Amino acid sequence: MNKHMLRQQVNSAYQNLSGNDRLKAEKKIYEYLFQWSGWKQAETIAVTVSLKNEINTGPIIETGWQQGKRMCVPKIEPEQRGMDFYEIQAFGELERTIGQIYEPKKNICPLVPPEQLDLVLVPGLVFNRQGYRIGFGGGYYDRFLKRADFSTAALIHPFQLQDRIPVEAHDVPVQTLISSQGLIHVE
Numbered sequence: 001m002n003k004h005m006l007r008q009q010v011n012s013a014y015q016n017l018s019g020n021d022r023l024k025a026e027k028k029i030y031e032y033l034f035q036w037s038g039w040k041q042a043e044t045i046a047v048t049v050s051l052k053n054e055i056n057t058g059p060i061i062e063t064g065w066q067q068g069k070r071m072c073v074p075k076i077e078p079e080q081r082g083m084d085f086y087e088i089q090a091f092g093e094l095e096r097t098i099g100q101i102y103e104p105k106k107n108i109c110p111l112v113p114p115e116q117l118d119l120v121l122v123p124g125l126v127f128n129r130q131g132y133r134i135g136f137g138g139g140y141y142d143r144f145l146k147r148a149d150f151s152t153a154a155l156i157h158p159f160q161l162q163d164r165i166p167v168e169a170h171d172v173p174v175q176t177l178i179s180s181q182g183l184i185h186v187e
């Protein structure tokens, strides 16, 4: 199956997930995440603000704040074909930008250089057990993860795991997958 079909398949599986099943799965995912040493050890964490068909990252950001962690959210810079992470301390520091995603307000949030990140929670639609992923197609995470000196993890529903996905030379796998059924360590 090609990337387009795999993305479609996952999106329709999301549509078919009932609100209740979704909440139950997310609760389990949060439990596994917050018990994981990679989370506990991390002081500075990068995470995206989820949209509808994604695992809700709001409670993750809030828990991070409660635990005294620095929570950082990306802002895409299409002209540089890159992205920068900014620390947010309240949801009011976000604004809706291109593609209706939530990004940090650059003028009030401090920039956090990549070398300060301990853990990056990587978004994506489809994954395999080697940690390879199909993202949203911009290549932003692939370019960013190339210089990784932090640990990486992705939060997924079981239906986002596929045996075979197309992998290209520029694709960068994540190290840990966390689902409602537990952790998969890739490395």
Ligand SMILES: Nc1ncnc2c1ncn2[C@@H]1O[C@H](COP(=O)(O)OP(=O)(O)OP(=O)(O)O)[C@@H](O)[C@H]1O
Pocket: 123, 124, 133, 134, 135, 136, 137, 138, 139, 140, 141, 142, 143, 146, 168, 170, 171
């Ligand atoms: N390291 C790279 N160097 C140059 N171009 C890249 C690199 N990584 C990705 N790209 C470009 O980005 C495009 C999209 O990449 P890909 O299809 O892997 O996206 P994706 O993994 O779905 O997106 P994302 O990483 O943003 O979630 C590719 O066609 C490629 O041209």
Ligand SMILES: [Mg+2]
Pocket: 133, 134, 135, 139, 142, 170, 171, 172
């Ligand atoms: Mg890719």
